[in-house]
Amino acid sequence: METLSLYVDRDSPVHRVDPISKLLYILAATAIPIILPSLLTAAVVLAISVALLLLGRTFRRVIPLISVIVFVLLTILIIQGLFRAGNVTPLFQLGSLIFYREGLLYAVRISLRVINIMLAFAILILTTKPSDLFETLVRKGLSPRIGYVLSSVLQIIPQMQNTVGTITDAQRSRGMETEGSLAVRLRAFIPLIGPVVMSSLTQTRERSIALEVRGFSAKGKKSFLNEEIQEPYHRFIRWGLLLSIILALVWRVAA
Amino acid sequence: MKKIIVDNLKYRYPSAQELALKGISLEIEKGQFIGVIGPNGAGKSTLCQALVGLVPHFYHGAYGGSVVVGGLEVLKSEISALALKVGLVFQNPFTQVTGAKLTVYDEVAFGLENMGLDRAEMIERIDRALTLLDIYRYKDRNPFDLSGGQMQRLAIASIIAMKPQIIVLDEPTSQLDPQGSEEVFRAVDKLKSEGMTLVMVEHKIEKIAEYADKVALLSGGELVDFDRPIRVFSRPDLERFGVAAPVYTRICRDLKIKDEKTGLYPITLEGAVAAVGSLE
Amino acid sequence: MKREGMWSLKLSTAALVLIPVAIGINYIGKFFAELLRLPLWLDSIGTALASMLAGPIVGALSGAINNIIYGLTVSPISFVYAITSVAIGLTVGIMAYKGWISNLWKAIVMGLVVGLVAAVVSTPINIGFWGGQTGNVWGDALYAFLLAHNYPVWLASFLDEIVVDIPDKVATIVVAFAIFKGLPKGLISLFGGGKEIEKL
Numbered sequence: 001m002e003t004l005s006l007y008v009d010r011d012s013p014v015h016r017v018d019p020i021s022k023l024l025y026i027l028a029a030t031a032i033p034i035i036l037p038s039l040l041t042a043a044v045v046l047a048i049s050v051a052l053l054l055l056g057r058t059f060r061r062v063i064p065l066i067s068v069i070v071f072v073l074l075t076i077l078i079i080q081g082l083f084r085a086g087n088v089t090p091l092f093q094l095g096s097l098i099f100y101r102e103g104l105l106y107a108v109r110i111s112l113r114v115i116n117i118m119l120a121f122a123i124l125i126l127t128t129k130p131s132d133l134f135e136t137l138v139r140k141g142l143s144p145r146i147g148y149v150l151s152s153v154l155q156i157i158p159q160m161q162n163t164v165g166t167i168t169d170a171q172r173s174r175g176m177e178t179e180g181s182l183a184v185r186l187r188a189f190i191p192l193i194g195p196v197v198m199s200s201l202t203q204t205r206e207r208s209i210a211l212e213v214r215g216f217s218a219k220g221k222k223s224f225l226n227e228e229i230q231e232p233y234h235r236f237i238r239w240g241l242l243l244s245i246i247l248a249l250v251w252r253v254a255a
Numbered sequence: 256m257k258k259i260i261v262d263n264l265k266y267r268y269p270s271a272q273e274l275a276l277k278g279i280s281l282e283i284e285k286g287q288f289i290g291v292i293g294p295n296g297a298g299k300s301t302l303c304q305a306l307v308g309l310v311p312h313f314y315h316g317a318y319g320g321s322v323v324v325g326g327l328e329v330l331k332s333e334i335s336a337l338a339l340k341v342g343l344v345f346q347n348p349f350t351q352v353t354g355a356k357l358t359v360y361d362e363v364a365f366g367l368e369n370m371g372l373d374r375a376e377m378i379e380r381i382d383r384a385l386t387l388l389d390i391y392r393y394k395d396r397n398p399f400d401l402s403g404g405q406m407q408r409l410a411i412a413s414i415i416a417m418k419p420q421i422i423v424l425d426e427p428t429s430q431l432d433p434q435g436s437e438e439v440f441r442a443v444d445k446l447k448s449e450g451m452t453l454v455m456v457e458h459k460i461e462k463i464a465e466y467a468d469k470v471a472l473l474s475g476g477e478l479v480d481f482d483r484p485i486r487v488f489s490r491p492d493l494e495r496f497g498v499a500a501p502v503y504t505r506i507c508r509d510l511k512i513k514d515e516k517t518g519l520y521p522i523t524l525e526g527a528v529a530a531v532g533s534l535e
Numbered sequence: 536m537k538r539e540g541m542w543s544l545k546l547s548t549a550a551l552v553l554i555p556v557a558i559g560i561n562y563i564g565k566f567f568a569e570l571l572r573l574p575l576w577l578d579s580i581g582t583a584l585a586s587m588l589a590g591p592i593v594g595a596l597s598g599a600i601n602n603i604i605y606g607l608t609v610s611p612i613s614f615v616y617a618i619t620s621v622a623i624g625l626t627v628g629i630m631a632y633k634g635w636i637s638n639l640w641k642a643i644v645m646g647l648v649v650g651l652v653a654a655v656v657s658t659p660i661n662i663g664f665w666g667g668q669t670g671n672v673w674g675d676a677l678y679a680f681l682l683a684h685n686y687p688v689w690l691a692s693f694l695d696e697i698v699v700d701i702p703d704k705v706a707t708i709v710v711a712f713a714i715f716k717g718l719p720k721g722l723i724s725l726f727g728g729g730k731e732i733e734k735l
C-alpha cells in the first residue's frame with residue numbers, strides 16, 4: 001500500500017537538512033518579502049528557492065504543483081489589469097480592453113507572493129518524508145497524540161481511495177446514474193458515500209481500543225525506535241535563517 | 256498463584272438499559288488456559304474487555320464488584336498500566352493495526368515507544384516477538400499489505416512485545432479464512448507452550464477442548480458454568496446455550512461410549528480413541 | 536446521561552481516532568462530488584460530522600489537520616485555508632451542542648450560518664492571496680462584473696465567495712445530519728457520553 005505523500009526519494013544535500021530548518025525557511029521566505037515589500041526582495045527569494053529545488057534534484061516535480069495555480073494567477077492578471085480601482089496608466093490595449101499598469105503590477109506582486117510561498121513549502125514537502133517531519137515535531141514537543149493523528153491521515157486517505165474505487169465500480173455495474181440531470185446526480189450522492197462513512201465511523205471504536213491496550217494513553221515519557229539524526233551544521237542553518245529575518249526587520253526599521 | 260480474580264462483576268454500557276454482566280465471579284491461576292464460550296450477546300467480549308480495563312475506563316457506564324489482574328485492581332488502575340500485565344487481541348485484524356506506522360517492525364514498536372523503553376531493549380523485544388510469531392520476514396512491509404492471518408499474528412506480536420503475563424484473545428480467528436485461522440492457532444500453541452496465562456473466546460469448540468484447562472460458559476451476562484472442559488461439554492443442556500459440543504463428544508454420545516474412569520463422554524480425538532480402546 | 540462540557544480540552548482516544556476518519560470522509564465527499572460533476576465542493580462533511588459527534592475542539596482540529604495534510608500532499612496553498620476549516624468545525628460544534636441538529640429544518644439553518652461564517656473568514660484570505668478571487672468560475676465572473684462597476688474589492692470578493700459557500704455548506708450540513716441520525720447510539724455515546732463511572 002502506498003501512503004499519501006509528494007516526497008521524492010533522492011540523495012541530495014537538501015534532503016539531508018533537518019525538517020525544522022526547512023520549516024524555518026518557509027517562515028523566512030514568507031516573512032521577508034512581507035517585511036521588505038519590493039519586487040526585488042520577492043525576486044531574490046524566488047531565485048534562492050529555485051536554486052534549492054535544483055540542488056535537491058526535485059525541480060521538475062514543482063511544475064505540476066505550480067501549474068495548478070497558474071490558471072488562477074492568469075485570471076487575476078486579467079481582472080486586476082482591467083478593473084482594479086486606482087488603475088490610471090494605460091499600458092496596452094487588446095481590442096476594446098485596456099490593461100492598466102497599476103493593476104498589472106499589483107497582480108504580479110500577488111503572483112510572486114503566492115509562488116514564493118508555494119516553492120518554500122515545496123522544498124519541505126518534496127525533500128522530507130512526512131513520517132520524519134512528524135517524528136521531529138514530536139521530539140520538539142508536539143503532543144505524540146497529535147503526531148499519531150497526522151501519521152494516520154497519510155495512511156487512511158489511500159485506504160479510502162481504494163474503497164472509493166471499489167464502490168464506484170460496483171455502483172457502475174449496477175447502473176448507477178453518474179450522468180443525467182443535476183437532481184439525479186445529487187440523489188446519487190448519499191447512497192455513494194453513506195456506506196463507507198458508516199463503516200469507517202464504526203471502526204473508530206475498535207481502532208481506539210487497539211491503541212489503548214498498547215499504552216497510547218500512558219502518561220510517562222515516550223521513546224523512539226529511530227535514532228535522531230543531528231548534524232552540527234543544522235544549527236548553523238537555523239540560526240542563519242532566524243538572523244536573516246531579524247536583519248530584514250532591522251533594515252525595515254532603519255530605512 | 257492467582258492471576259485473575261473476578262468478584263461479583265456487574266456492568267452496564269452507557270447507552271444500554273440492561274446489564275451486560277450480571278454478577279460474575281471466577282478465579283484464574285497462573286499458566287492456565289481458560290476457554291470462554293456462550294451464545295452471541297452473552298457478554299464474552301464485555302468480560303474480556305473488563306479484564307484489560309476497557310470496561311469501565313474506556314466505555315464508562317455503570318460498574319460494580321471488582322476485578323484484580325496481576326495484582327492490580329482494575330477499577331483503580333489506568334488502562335496503560337494494566338496493559339503491562341494483560342494484553343488483548345480481538346476479532347478484526349484490520350482495526351488492530353494502529354494505522355500510523357509504515358512497517359511491520361515499527362508497528363510492533365508502537366506500544367514499546369509508549370512505554371518509554373530504550374532503543375536496545377525495543378529492538379530485542381521486537382525481534383523476539385516477530386520471530387516467535389513467524390513473521391520476521393515481513394518486517395519491512397506495510398502492515399496493511401499483509402494477509403488476514405499475518406495481520407492477526409502481527410497484532411499478537413505487538414502485544415507479546417509488551418511482555419504481559421496474561422493474554423486475552425477474543426475470537427481471534429472469526430474473521431479469518433481457514434489458512435489464516437490455522438496460522439493463528441499455531442501461534443496460540445506456542446504461547447501455551449511458553450507457559451503464558453491465556454483466556455480465549457472461540458467458536459471452534461474443538462480448539463477449546465484441545466487447549467483449555469477450564470471452560471467458562473456464559474449466557475445472558477451470567478456465568479452458567481466454570482469447570483473442566485470434559486464436565487462443561489458433557490452437560491446435557493449445553494445446546495440450550497447455543498453451544499454445540501465438540502464433534503467427538505457428539506459421536507461418542509450417539510454411540511453411548513463413555514470414558515471408563517470419569518464416566519463422561521470424551522471431548523477430544525485422543526480421548527475418544529482411548530475410550531473406544533478400553534471397550535475391548 | 537450527562538455530557539462532557541463542550542470546551543473540554545481532554546481529547547479522548549476515541550475523539551483523536553475520529554479525526555483521521557473525518558479527514559478521510561472529507562476526501563470521499565470531494566471525490567464523489569467531482570465524479571458526479573456537482574457544482575459543489577462537499578469537502579467538509581467529515582469535519583462537520585466530527586464536530587457533531589465530539590464537539591467544537593475536535594471539529595476544529597479535524598479542519599486544521601485536514602488542510603495541513605492537503606497542504607503537505609496535494610497543494611501548499613491549502614495551508615492558509617486551514618483557518619476557514621477551523622471556523623467551520625467550531626461553528627458546527629457549538630451549534631450542534633446547542634441543539635441545532637434536532638431536526639432537518641434546524642440543520643438547514645445551521646448550514647446557512649456555516650456558509651456565512653466560511654465566507655466571512657475566507658474573504659480576507661482571498662484578498663491577500665488572490666486579490667479577492669476564489670477560483671470558482673461563477674463566483675469569479677460575478678467578481679469581475681462587480682469590480683468593473685466600481686464596487687469595492689472586499690464586497691465583490693465576499694459576494695464571489697458566498698454565492699459558492701451558501702449552497703455548498705447547506706448541502707454539506709444536510710448530508711452530515713442525515714448520516715449522524717443513522718449512527719448507532721452506542722457509537723454516539725463513545726464520543727459525547729459522560730466521563731464518570733456510576734457505581735452499581
Ligand SMILES: Nc1ncnc2c1ncn2[C@@H]1O[C@H](COP(=O)(O)OP(=O)(O)O)[C@@H](O)[C@H]1O
Pocket residue numbers: 268269270271275293294295296297298299300301302721
Ligand atoms: N458498546 C456497546 N454499547 C452498548 N451495548 C453493548 C456494547 N457492546 C455490547 N453491548 C451489549 O452487551 C451485551 C453483551 O455483548 P458482548 O459482550 O459483545 O457479547 P458476546 O461477545 O458474548 O457476543 C449485548 O447485549 C450487547 O448488545
Ligand SMILES: [Mg+2]
Pocket residue numbers: 299300301
Ligand atoms: Mg463478542
